[in-house]
Amino acid sequence: MYNIIIIFLLVPNIIFSQELYSVDSLSLETNVDCMLLDDKKERKKFNRAESVIIKGRQDVKRLYDAMDLVNKLTSPLHRSVLKTEIYWLREKYFEAMNQGLRVIENCPDEFPYVYYFLGHISFIQKDYVASANYLKKSIELELSDPYYSDAIMMYEKAKILSDIINNPVEFKPFVIKGISSKYDEYLAIISPDQEFAFYTRRLIKKTKQDIAETSVEEFTFSQKKDGVFSYGDAMRYPFNLTDNEGGATVTIDNNVLYYTKCSRDSKGYNNCDIYYTTKIKSLDGTYRWSESKEFPKSISKKNAWDSQPTVSSDGNTIIFSSNRKGGYGKTDLYEITFENNQWSVPKNLGTNINSAEEEKSPFLHTDGKTLFFSSTNFPTLGGFDIFYSRKDSLGKWQKPINIGYPINTSTDEVSLFVSTDGKTAYFASNKLIGEGGWDIYGFPLYEDAKPERVLFLKGDLNDEDGTFVKDIEIEIKNLTTQKITTIKVDKGSYVGAITLEDNDDVLLSIKEEGYAFYSEYIDADDSNYISPSTLNIELEQISEGSSFKIDNIYFNTNSYEINQISEQVINEFINYLRVNKSIVIEINGYTDNVGSFRDNQVLSENRAKAVYEHIVSNGIQKNRISYNGFGEEFPVDSNDNEEGRSKNRRTEFKVISK
Structure with missing residues (x-):
């Protein structure tokens, strides 16, 4: 049985070899002469054939004449040398590769241009x-023109x-469950808070009126629940009104969606433009998307492909791909x-x-x-x-x-995007084993390609009665650079992102009057x-006689010296007093x-005094500040465990008058 299988496998190769190479079986020869031909007649034939090949570089028809001359050569080696170039010039690369490999197998150091042909193929x-x-070998063997310059560049x-x-870089892809199905999913984006996904799903549908099944693209929405995305639903009005919508991006608060809508004009041109829509809260508490709007004509060009937008974390920059005139x-x-x-007006990103x-599928990370x-x-x-680029200091x-x-x-890779924390990259592929054809995959992004660290915070802002607090500002200060980012609270909720170095600490503060x-x-x-991250904040309304605690005012054991962290917090409280x-x-x-x-009484008084003196030394009038120390009196928790004791070690601020 094994003999029959071996014969079956070998017969096609024998026939194939006879068809291509006839007697050019160099590997079967012994003592192959790699030097130039000594026989004058044989050398004349070789030179004649080579001359015709040189002319054939400009006139392919001459190569057929050259092949006839080559076949008259006695030396199988030199036939293969010339046939390598003939097949290469005729773009018959498989044949050229096989002839060239036979040459270098027998004569590895004699024919530099054969190595060039093999390198090019x-x-x-x-x-x-x-x-x-x-x-590299062709250059080392002193390849000459007309191929030398091209060999160097190649x-x-x-x-x-x-x-x-x-x-190779680390690459361990995994399929994204829920989003990926037996159908094709691609052109995906996950919102910066990692809670929502927007993507295109290609379905196979058949209605009663259809004779055959048809392929339909649906712009689709999915929400994460218990850490897993749902199967997804087709986006409702105003979406999916044409047969080609998607390639979306969403602002960090999930309130504005930019996406691509394409339609064919009367001449059959597939014109694509970028649209935007805003999330609106209905009377019943549910949300819907507003009527979509197209960008003005100064941005959206007729008969141009404007597509695949990506929006910055501050919502003030959009990058997109376009084939408009005037590009590079x-x-x-x-x-x-x-x-x-x-x-x-759109500005080209430059050379x-x-x-x-072609450049397309941009994704601007939340780090900006x-x-x-x-x-x-x-x-x-x-x-x-897929490439990545970073902004310099300018x-x-x-x-x-x-x-x-x-x-x-060696094939196409497009539409990559990266999670807000920079740890996971996502892409669509039909080359991996997933749920169907095209699926959405993620993989841990290796260190060098990771974006900068981002602090992404969102949450609700209520008072002690649970009422939403509106129209105030949250400040986030980078304690290394002292740069302040301001986040506006809209309708009782907030969302913000700032870019940080790995070792940067930050201080979030609210200094609203009346709170x-x-x-x-x-x-x-x-x-x-x-x-x-989610950080829900409860603000206390102040009244005369009320007290509030400020976290993060720490002292070393048995010390009343203000440490660096405490100083930063107190400095922001000083700004609160100025407001x-x-x-x-x-x-x-x-x-x-x-x-x-007794010791605790003295220590608490010294600590309160240290805070008082720091505040006064920074310009706050003494008649607005006083201090007391109460030692271990009035605990707010049990002193029987460390957790309780840590709550009892505190600094409170009592409102005397407002």
């Missing part, structure tokens, strides 16, 4: 590692691409900015991003500094590859970096604030019951 076939090796490219392949390539990336209550090839996109420009491993986009192999392959001072110190290593100019405050210090009663 390997490059076309996207085998960049082999291409670099062949081209080798430099092949070397870069082979280095990408030889240095077939499709370029452009940006528009919202200034003076209107969107600017650091755009090329003479990292841009992912797809491009067919070098260095691409084939088709569209706000200019730096040279893009190929995200690496095996994320990128107690509120602060939240967020340490860079605090695992409770891995983005995105609330008439308020008079009494600072009250408390301890736990560890130590003697």
Whole structure:
């Protein structure tokens, strides 16, 4: 049985070899002479054939005459040498590769241009590692013109691409459950808070009127519940009115959606434009999307492909892909900015991003500094590859970096986006084993490609009665740079994102008149604030005689020296006193019951005094501030455990008058 199988496998190869090579079976020869032909007649035939091949470089028809001359050569080696070039010139790369491999197998150091042909073929076939090796060898063997210059340029490219392949990045994809189904899903985006997903699903449908099944694209919405996305539903009105909608992006508060809508004109041109819609709360408490609106004509061009928008975390910048006139390539990336209550004219992102090839599928991360996109420009491993670029200190986009192999392959990779915390990247693929054809996948993003750290906070803002607090501002201060980001509270809820370095701590504060001072110190290593995070805030209304506690005013054991964290918090409280100019405050210090009663009394008074002196030294009038120490009296929790004792060690602020 095994003999029959072996014969069956070998017979096609024998026939194939006879058809292509006739007697050019060099591997069967012994003592092959790799030197130039000594026989004058044979050398004359060789030179004649070579001369016709040279002419055939400009006139392919002459190559047929050259092949006749080549077949008259006695030496199988030299027939294969010339046939390699003939087949290469005729773009019969499989045949050229086989002839060339026979030559270098027998004579590895004699024919540099055979290595060049093999290198060129390997490059076309996207085998960049082999291409670099062949081209390097051709140069080492002193390849001459007309191929030398091209070999140098091609080798430099092949070397870069082979280095990408030889240095693979971590890539462990997993299918996104719920969104991915037996149907095709693609052009996906997950909201910055990771709660909603928008994507296109291609369904196979058949109505009673249809004779055959038809393929239908639906712009689809999915919501996460218990950590898993739902199957998803088709977006209702005003969506799915045409047969080609999707490629969406959403603001960080999930209230404004930008998406692409395409339609064919009377001439059959598929015109694509970017639309936007706003979330509206209905009387019954549910939400719906407003009528979609197109951008003005200064942005949306007739007979142009404007598509795949991505919006910045502050909502003031949109980057999109377009084939409009005046670009550098077939499709370029452009940006528009919202200034003076209107969107600017589109601005090309420039030659650091755009090329003479194609750029599309942009994704601007929540950090506002990292841009992912797809491009067919070098260095691409084939088709569209995913690249990323970062803004420098001047706000200019730096040279893009190929995200690496095996994320990128010899086929197209598009539509990558990254989670707010920078840890997970998402993309669509039909090359992996998922739920159906095209599915949505995620994978842990390797360190070098991660965006900068982002603190993403959202939550509700209520008073102690549970009533939404409106029209106030939350300040988030970067304690390293002292930069302040202001978030406006809209209808009792807020959302905000700031970009940070890995070691930056931040202080969130509210200094609203009529309410107690509120602060939240967020340490860079605090695992409770891995983005995105929810922080619901309760503000206390102040009245004469009421007290409020300020967290994060700490002292070392048996010390009343204000540490650095406490100083930052107290400084923001000083700003609160400057906003609330008439308020008079009494600072009250408390301890736990560890130590003697007398010592705790003295320690609490010294700590309250230290806070008082720091406030007064920063310009607050003494008649607005007083202090007391109560030691271990008036505990708010049990002193029988550390958790309770930590609550009893506190600094409270009593409102004397407002």
